[in-house]
Amino acid sequence: MNRILKYYLDTLIHTGTFSVIDADGKLETWGDGTGEPLVVRFNTRAAERAVALNPSLKFGEVYMNGGTDVVEGTMYDVLALIFRNAGNHVTSRPWMRAIERMRRVARGIVQYNTPRRARSNVKHHYDLSSQLYDLFLDEDRQYSCAYFERPDATLEEAQIAKKRHIAAKLRLDRDDLRVLDIGCGWGGMGLYLARNLSANVVGVTLSDEQLAIARQRAEEAGLADRAEFRLQDYRKTEGPFDRIVSVGMFEHVGVGFYDAYFSHCSKILKDDGVMLLHTIGRYDRPGNTNSFIQKYIFPGGYIPALSEVMAAAERSGLIVSDVEVLRIHYAETLKHWRERFLARREEAKALYDERFCRMWEFYLAASESAFRWQNLVVFQLQFTKHLDALPITRGYMSAEEDRLRQLDETGAENVTKLRGREAAE
Structure with a gap:
C-alpha cells in the first residue's frame, strides 16, 4: 500500500x-x-x-x-x-x-461570480435533466433543507413545514404584498406565498430548466397573475419590494460579492420591509468548500461562516432581527434524497451513465455526513430596515405558523378527496 x-x-x-x-x-x-x-x-x-x-x-x-x-x-x-x-x-x-x-x-478567483459566470455555474447543476430531480426530490421540487417538526415526518411533510416556517417569518400580514424570491428554483416557495398568502411574487433564477417549469406550474395552478418568474440575475432586479426571501441561493453568491448582495437587497427593500435569508453555513470560522463538491457539483459555491454574512449585512444598513440555526435538519433531508436516489439509481444511469451516478452518490453521501459530523448547519436570518418593522416578540411567528399548518392540512385533505373522486370516476 x-x-x-x-x-x-x-x-x-x-x-x-x-x-x-x-x-x-x-x-x-x-x-x-x-x-x-x-x-x-x-x-x-x-x-x-x-x-x-x-x-x-x-x-x-x-x-x-x-x-x-x-x-x-x-x-x-x-x-x-x-x-x-x-x-x-x-x-x-x-x-x-x-x-x-x-x-x-485562490477563493477570490474561484468565487468570482460575475453575472455571466454565475449563470454558467447555475447551468452546470440546475440545468441537468428535470427527470433527474424527479427521482429524489419531493413533489414540490424543494432542493433545500427541509424542516422536520417530527422525527417521523415524510420528506413532503418536512418541505411543506419549511415553507410555512419561512412564510411565518416574512409576516405577510396583508394581501397583495410584493415579494421577491431570489433564486426561486422550480417555483415552489413563490407559489406557496402566492396561493396561501395572496402575495404578488417575482421569482428570479438563472436556470432555463427551472424557469420553464416554474412558469408552467404557475399557469397550471391558476397563479400566473400573482407569481411571475424571470430569467434574471438578482443584481438586475428593480424594486421596491415589501418582502424579500432567498432560500438556498446565497451559497452561490461568493464571498467577494456579499457586500453587493446585501446592498442591493437593502436598496430594493421598502423601509417597512422584511427579508428572510435561508442559507447553508458553517458554525465555526471561515474555511473552504469541499474541493470535490466545488469542482464537480457546485462550481463557484461557498458555505459561509456567520461572521462573514453578518459583516456584509451590517455594512448594508440592514438590521438583523432574528437568527435561527437549523441543526441536523439538512442531514435528514439529504438522507431522504440519498435513499430515494439509490432506489432509482438505474433510472439515473439511463439518463446519464455510471460515472454520473457514482458522482451523485458520493455528493449526497458526503453532504449528509458533513451535516451530521462536521461543521455545517443552516442559518435562517431575518432582516429589517427599522427596529419597529416587526412585533418585538416572536409570538407572531408561531401564531402564523399554526394558522398556515391548518391551511396546509386542509388543503392536503381536499387534494386527497379530489384524487379519490377522480379515481372513482
Missing part, C-alpha cells in the same frame, strides 16, 4: 472496522473492531497515490472514475466512519493543510 495513505489511515481511523484492499490485493484493517465491517478496494496504484496526497478531492474523484470500489458496506457507511473519526479535522495532515491554505488564497 502507498506509504502516505497507510500513514494517514494509521492516524485517522481509531473506531469501527475499516479495511482496505490495495492495488496488489493485500488487505489491511484499522479501527477497534466495532460496528459493521467496511471494505474499500483500490483498483490501481495511481488511485492510491491520488487519494494519499489529496483525499478531499481525490477520494470522490477516484470513486467516480472507477479507481476504487466499496466492496463491503456503502459509500455513505465509509464516509460516515471517516467523518466520525476525523470530526472537524479531516484535513489535519500538514500537506493537506497547505492545500487548503492555497485554496483559500
Whole structure:
C-alpha cells in the first residue's frame, strides 16, 4: 500500500472496522473492531497515490472514475466512519493543510461570480435533466433543507413545514404584498406565498430548466397573475419590494460579492420591509468548500461562516432581527434524497451513465455526513430596515405558523378527496 495513505489511515481511523484492499490485493484493517465491517478496494496504484496526497478531492474523484470500489458496506457507511473519526479535522495532515491554505488564497478567483459566470455555474447543476430531480426530490421540487417538526415526518411533510416556517417569518400580514424570491428554483416557495398568502411574487433564477417549469406550474395552478418568474440575475432586479426571501441561493453568491448582495437587497427593500435569508453555513470560522463538491457539483459555491454574512449585512444598513440555526435538519433531508436516489439509481444511469451516478452518490453521501459530523448547519436570518418593522416578540411567528399548518392540512385533505373522486370516476 502507498506509504502516505497507510500513514494517514494509521492516524485517522481509531473506531469501527475499516479495511482496505490495495492495488496488489493485500488487505489491511484499522479501527477497534466495532460496528459493521467496511471494505474499500483500490483498483490501481495511481488511485492510491491520488487519494494519499489529496483525499478531499481525490477520494470522490477516484470513486467516480472507477479507481476504487466499496466492496463491503456503502459509500455513505465509509464516509460516515471517516467523518466520525476525523470530526472537524479531516484535513489535519500538514500537506493537506497547505492545500487548503492555497485554496483559500485562490477563493477570490474561484468565487468570482460575475453575472455571466454565475449563470454558467447555475447551468452546470440546475440545468441537468428535470427527470433527474424527479427521482429524489419531493413533489414540490424543494432542493433545500427541509424542516422536520417530527422525527417521523415524510420528506413532503418536512418541505411543506419549511415553507410555512419561512412564510411565518416574512409576516405577510396583508394581501397583495410584493415579494421577491431570489433564486426561486422550480417555483415552489413563490407559489406557496402566492396561493396561501395572496402575495404578488417575482421569482428570479438563472436556470432555463427551472424557469420553464416554474412558469408552467404557475399557469397550471391558476397563479400566473400573482407569481411571475424571470430569467434574471438578482443584481438586475428593480424594486421596491415589501418582502424579500432567498432560500438556498446565497451559497452561490461568493464571498467577494456579499457586500453587493446585501446592498442591493437593502436598496430594493421598502423601509417597512422584511427579508428572510435561508442559507447553508458553517458554525465555526471561515474555511473552504469541499474541493470535490466545488469542482464537480457546485462550481463557484461557498458555505459561509456567520461572521462573514453578518459583516456584509451590517455594512448594508440592514438590521438583523432574528437568527435561527437549523441543526441536523439538512442531514435528514439529504438522507431522504440519498435513499430515494439509490432506489432509482438505474433510472439515473439511463439518463446519464455510471460515472454520473457514482458522482451523485458520493455528493449526497458526503453532504449528509458533513451535516451530521462536521461543521455545517443552516442559518435562517431575518432582516429589517427599522427596529419597529416587526412585533418585538416572536409570538407572531408561531401564531402564523399554526394558522398556515391548518391551511396546509386542509388543503392536503381536499387534494386527497379530489384524487379519490377522480379515481372513482
